[in-house]
Amino acid sequence: MRVLVADDERLLADMVAEGLRRFSMAVDVCYDGDGALERIGVNRYDVAVLDRDMPGHTGDEVCRSLAGSGAGTRVLMLTAAAGIRDRVEGLGLGADDYLTKPFAFAELVARVQALGRRSAPAVPPVLERNGLALDVARHVVTRDGRPVNLSPKEFAVLHVLMRAEGRVVSAEELLEQAWDEFADPFTNAVRVTVMTLRKKIGQPAVIHTVPRAGYRIGGPE
Known part of the structure; x- marks a missing residue:
């Protein structure tokens, strides 16, 4: 999930962003409305968290x-x-939800996750494919009932792949949805993350590389 946080209270904005990243969200931060408009003109966000008075x-x-x-x-x-x-x-004005300061961070996370689900076509609360089960709300992944411990970035990449339901997902699309605006488009981060995911998920392999196209879950190599 790609999120924009815009708030002129820099410490608060940075804390919110860092907290959301722990839940495998790709978060961009800015501290005024001009910066927010600039970013939404370039990037597509699932959710924008906006301070009204910037x-x-x-x-x-x-x-x-x-x-x-x-x-x-x-x-x-x-x-x-x-x-x-x-x-x-x-x-x-068009806002989908409203949360007042001060707030409980757990409530903020729950509201952002709920809005993220509404920004995309409806998907089940637990995604299941090829023996994998990914629970977004609980931030839990299992393979044939066995817990799989993933980093936030690995979780985010797996989430994108599982939501694709077997469709090939390009490295560029993974960068856009699982990394923030500072991701280097020439980085090998996607390849490395997919490699570690494969190791952690184990055999038989479920994440396959499609040459010159990207990655998908299920299907032949």
């Missing part, structure tokens, strides 16, 4: 831009404005 373009303006773009990005307003009128106004 310098430059406000979070309200960013939300309105996203709502009118047709990109399908879900918006979570994260703000100190806690009144009912504030909530109604924020939702009226």
